[in-house]
Amino acid sequence: MTDARRRAALAWIGTHALGVAAALFFVLPFVFLLLTSVMSDSQALTSNLWPTSWHWGNYAQVFHTPGFLTWWRNTVIYAVVGTVLCLASAIPVAYALAKFRFRGRRTAMVLVVSAMMLPPQVIVIPMYLVWAQQFHLAGTLWPIIIPLAFGDAYSIFLLRQFLLTIPDEYIESAKIDGCGELRALLRIVVPMAKPGIAAVGLFQFFYCWNDYFGPKVYAASNPAWWTLSLGLESFRGAHHTNWNLTMAATLLVMAPVIIVFFFAQKAFVEGVTLTGVKG
Amino acid sequence: MRRTALAILGAAAATALLASGCTANVNGGAYDDLSKKETITFWHGWSQPNEVNAINANIRAFERLHPNITVKSVGNVTDDTINQALRAGGDSAPDVVSSFSTDKVGLYCASGLWTDLDPFLAKSGIDKAKTFTAPTLKYTAYRGKQCSLPLLGDALGLYYNVDMFKKAGIARPPRTFSEFKADAEKLTVRKGDGYRQLGFMPDYHGYATTPTNYLGQWSPTYLDARGRSVLAKGSAVTDMLTYQRGLVQALGGYDRLEKYRTTFGDEYSTQNAFHVQKVAMQMDGEWRTVNLEQDRNVRFHWATAPMPVPDDQADQYGKGYATGTTIGIAHSSRKQNAAWQFVKFLTTNTKALVSFANAIHNVPTTYASLKSPDLDKSPTFRTFVRIAANPRSSTLPPTLNGSQFALTLSDFAYRVESGKVPVARIREGLKEVDHQIDLDNLQAEM
Amino acid sequence: MTTTTLTYAGKRRRQALTTLAFLSPWIIGFAAFFAYPLASTVYFSFMHYNQINPPTFVGLRNWKYVFTEYPLFAPALWNTLWLVVVMVTLRVVFGLGIGMLVTKVKTGVGFFRTAFYLPYLAPPVAATIGFVFLLNPGTGPVNRILGALGINAPNWFNDPSWSKPALTVLALWGIGDLMVIFMAALLDVPKEQYEAASLDGAGAVSRFRHITLPNISPIIMFAVITGVIQTLQYFTQPTVAGNLASGQLSAPGTMVPPGYPDNSTLTLPQLVFTLGFQNFNTGAASVIALVLFAVAMAFTLLLMRRRSGLLTED
Structure with a gap:
């Protein structure tokens, strides 16, 4: 074996050993959660790593927890309605910001980025008071769904970044064919921007799915509107369960996200790179 | 960039004009006519099946007495929900509300979110001092305004494992805190860097061993007559914290x-x-007596006793921390007469109180119901009835600031039990705690 | 038949109207969900308002209270600072390391990439609950394994000096977003530069310093600044971890003070929530919200300066 080949082999071993070590760090937590989730009540309170008996019924028990299916339904409502509204309102705005020439365009972008970076806690108190006192919608998820119909800054920003990559010539030629802006957007731009829209849609979906602060502020007081995040947070305390059932519930909440990921891997990676690299 | 800043400022100025403070006060009143058919809404926090059945039985008994009033009850309601609903007012808000905690009584009374019940009591000819036990009247009123009434109470005592006591050669439950410490050590069996069995878990983050719950045994004074915090003045809090640190180290x-x-x-x-x-x-x-009785895996013998008292207060053995569920009428209710009939029934009808107390093993809150022969006679439960009835039992004073003062004290207490604040510095630290509590109360003052 | 011959001015007006129409959702949204509440927060910061009785003007009292009297402000500020410095730095370093590892791996790329990315997707509440269990001193597998290795393991979420490191471990577990960004940036570095350096006899370290770093430094900057802004909003993980580790009952409707143990996990956003929605101290909560706003905007401006690409057309 030549020196260079030996060195290459050593590098291969070194890199992959590191890779395996890192993979253990990322994967082992899932394994431990799974093992604990099938333990008995009393075993989950010991430091045993391996279940002495396997209680797959724990998962059925979690499903039968009062409210569990309600949390699912509410989370789906929030995520689906929120994503649809968000895309419907963000696409035209992003298109205008990317392709229209108008005075104040730069200012508008500055404001979009500012809104994007604004911690939600900054404005939550007046918002809550308005939703509670004027609209009597405290205790529901509507106060966090409705604003998504008015252009979420983060989605606008990402979509704009994507739309910038679409050459102006396509839009111009459509207009020459007699299309107005709206038709140009719907006929030409939206089909071309499908990967970007898919990525932004997925991001918004996951944001809603994972959101904790919004539901906590508006819906915590009303179990009928709890989401999975709220239900899971209180799972241990409210249902007087121990680690085994809590871990089963935790994995059941993680599962759909992971399943969606395997189906839409490409759109995800596209979306993440959009946030940082291009632009 | 400067233009942007100006634009934001302009928008801000314009909207500031719109940002008028809005108040949620929808004023209700006692205008309803009791001879007409009415429906009132009642929110409570009970959620376990035995609890819900018990409260529903009481509601049905009330409806039989008042056929023209229908009570719509909503269970499992938390303090957060109550806060939101009362602040928002409106049609969906409840008429009668009960809460497991006494935290918000100060705020609800002072702000008027809960209606003053003294006029109703007077109209119905009820002498509250002769009806309700003394400590429960204290935590349901704020600055002389009786905006809520007690609906069953809780008392804290000591549960002990009789089998373990026998094995360790301990004849009776400890009565003073030095006995308690000795017993706790005797009952502790260590294993490696942990325990096979622990005599007592003293940590303030433990189940019910919060600093304020403990403090009931020392009979502390939290606030002086002018509402200022006086934790550093008496010896109660200093003694309790010193004892706690010693116990933690001993165990x-x-x-x-x-x-x-x-x-x-x-x-x-x-x-x-x-x-x-x-x-x-x-x-x-x-x-806990109910939980232990219902747990089929509990096969050891257990018993209850009052928590011990400080050695210099040995003659006061039997006292403890007492608190309870409160019930009030929402200011926004337009059916306050009907609501009062319901509140009066739940809080003063001896039969209703006793059956409810027996069903959920809470302590009755009127003198008549405490004396009732129908009250559950099991000795483990009776321990708590006696603690609640003990005139030296105490609770937290209601303040405008809820339990904020308790949280400030707890924060300090954690640092003492963990050794961050040395025992010699406790009193000094408590002075700072007092100062802080006063500042916080001032900030909450309206 | 009609001819639509528009004058120049008319065309421009139409153009402006179209622009306005397209932007209108966002204009409404910006006014209603940014400008109004922001102005309102400023207004409330000068008011005493318990959300029941009408607000009364109290001047600078809330500001004085927060900065000189409120005992939780200093620890929350300190914790936020700690997280900004330690957690953000470690996340960027670790994310870059994992990103480089993925670009170097030859076999099983798909597996490694997925394994490293997946935890990022775990809902934060679920991930936090999972880690509170994993790092549980008495029953968790991590301390069990550390103990078997003869390491005296800390009490993690139950020890004030280890709770923030525990949160950091959780944050490193969810490094997937940074990994992908760094991966893409690393692949964008022109290969010829590395080849030329290799011919000059530059070692791995020197190649990293003189080629990789300068090429990806804008991305590192981006990661740092967005990391800081995310940390300013850090709410879910410390809230859930503190509540669960304390062992206190924490249904969403019950009030558990945040920060367990010993206020070591308290952050500024939690203070806004506690003051605003648990203590109903609207004024003090608004002051803290404005502090958050000022810091977040300062970093946003920095970001827009540094990466003007955020605003330009290409």
Whole structure:
């Protein structure tokens, strides 16, 4: 074996050993959660790593927890309605910001980025008071769904970044064919921007799915509107369960996200790179 | 960039004009005519099947007495919900509300969210001092305004594992805190860097062993007549914290105890440390008697007693921390006469109180119901009835600021038990705590 | 038949109207969900308002209270600072390391990439609950394994000096977003530069310093600044971890003070929530919200300066 080949082999071993070590760090937590989730009540309170008996019924028990299916339904409502509204309102705005020439365009972008970076806690108190006192919608998820119909800054920003990559010539030629802006957007731009829209849609979906602060502020007081995040947070305390059932519930909440990921891997990676690299 | 800043400022100025403070006050009143058919809404926090059945039975009994009033009850309601609903007012808001905590009584009374009940009491000819037990009247009123009434109470006492006591050669439950410490040590069996069995889990983050619950045994004064915090004045708080630090060290140190505590199951599950004999003694409320009786895996003998008292107060053995559920009428209710009939029934009807108390093992809150022959006679439960009726039992004073003062004290207490604040500095530290509580109360003043 | 011959001015007006129409959702949204509440927060910061009785003007009292009297402000500020410095730095370093590892791995790329990315997707509440269990001193597998290795393991979420490191471990577990960004940036570095350096006899370290770093430094900057802004909003993980580790009952409707143990996990956003929605101290909560706003905007301006690409057309 030549020196260079030996060195290459050593590098291969070194890199992959590191890779395996890192993979253990990322994967082992899932394994431990799974093992604990099938333990008995009393075993989950010991430091045993391996279940002495396997209680797959724990998962059925979690499903039968009062409210569990309600949390699912509410989370789906929030995520689906929120994503649809968000895309419907963000696409035209992003298109205008990317392709229209108008005075104040730069200012508008500055404001979009500012809104994007604004911690939600900054404005939550007046918002809550308005939703509670004027609209009597405290205790529901509507106060966090409705604003998504008015252009979420983060989605606008990402979509704009994507739309910038679409050459102006396509839009111009459509207009020459007699299309107005709206038709140009719907006929030409939206089909071309499908990967970007898919990525932004997925991001918004996951944001809603994972959101904790919004539901906590508006819906915590009303179990009928709890989401999975709220239900899971209180799972241990409210249902007087121990680690085994809590871990089963935790994995059941993680599962759909992971399943969606395997189906839409490409759109995800596209979306993440959009946030940082291009632009 | 400057233009942007100007634009934001302009927008801000314009909207500031719109941002008028809006108040949620929808004023209700006692305008309803009792001879007409009415429906009132009642919110409560009970959620366990036996509790819900018991409250529903009482509601049905009330409706039989008042056929023209229908009560729509909503269970499992938390304090957060109550806060939101009362602030928002409107049609969906409840008429009658009950809360497990006494935290918000000060705020609800002072702000008028809960209607003053004294006029109703007078109209119905009820002498509240002769009807309700003294400590319960205190935590349901604020600055002389009786905006809520007690609906059953809780008392904290000592649960002990009789089998473990026998094995350790201890004849009776400890009565003073020095006996308590000696027993706790005797009942502790260490294993490695942990325990096979612990005499008592003292940590303030433990199930019910919060600093303010403990403090009931020392009979502290929290506030002076002018509402200023006086924790550093008497010796109660200093003594309690000093004792706690000593107990924590005697049982193996804070880190070891905290680590052991993380092996405890959920407080209300059958894996509660006392149920599975991880601890020999536990401070807990009367509701635990039901949990222990219903847990089929609890096969050891257990009994209840009052928590011990400081050595210099040995003659006061029998007292404890007492608190309870409060019930009030929403200011926004337009059916306050009907609501009052319902509140009066729940809080003063002896038969209703006794059957409810028996069903959920809470302590009755009127003198008449405490004396009732129908009240559950099981000795483990009766311990708590006596603690609640003890004139030296105490509770937290209601303030405008809810339990903020208790949180400030707790924060300090954690640092004492973990050794961050040395015992010699306790009194000095309490002075700072007093100052802080006064500042916080001032900030909450309206 | 009609001819639509528009004058120049008319065309421009139409163009402006179209622009306005397209932007209108966002204009409404910006006014209603940014400008109004922001102005309102400023207004409330000068008011005493318990959300029941009408607000009364109290001047600078809330500001004085927060900065000189409120005991939780200093620890929350300190914790936020700690997280900004330690957690953000470690996340960027670790994310870059994992990103480089993925670009170097030859076999099983798909597996490694997925394994490293997946935890990022775990809902934060679920991930936090999972880690509170994993790092549980009495029953968790991590301390069990550390103990078997003869390491005296800390009490993690139950020890004030280890709770923030525990949160950091959780944050490192969810490094997937940074990994992908760094991966893409690393692949964008022109290969010829590395080849030329290799011919000059530059070692791995020197190649990293003189080629990789300068090429990806804008991305590192981006990661740092967005990391800081995310940390300013850090709410879910410390809230859930503190509540669960304390062992206190924490249904969403019950009030558990945040920060367990010993206020070591308290952050500024939690203070806004606690003051605003648990203590109903609207004024003090608004002051803290404005502090958050000022810091977040300062970093946003920095970001827009540094990466003007955020605003330009290409």
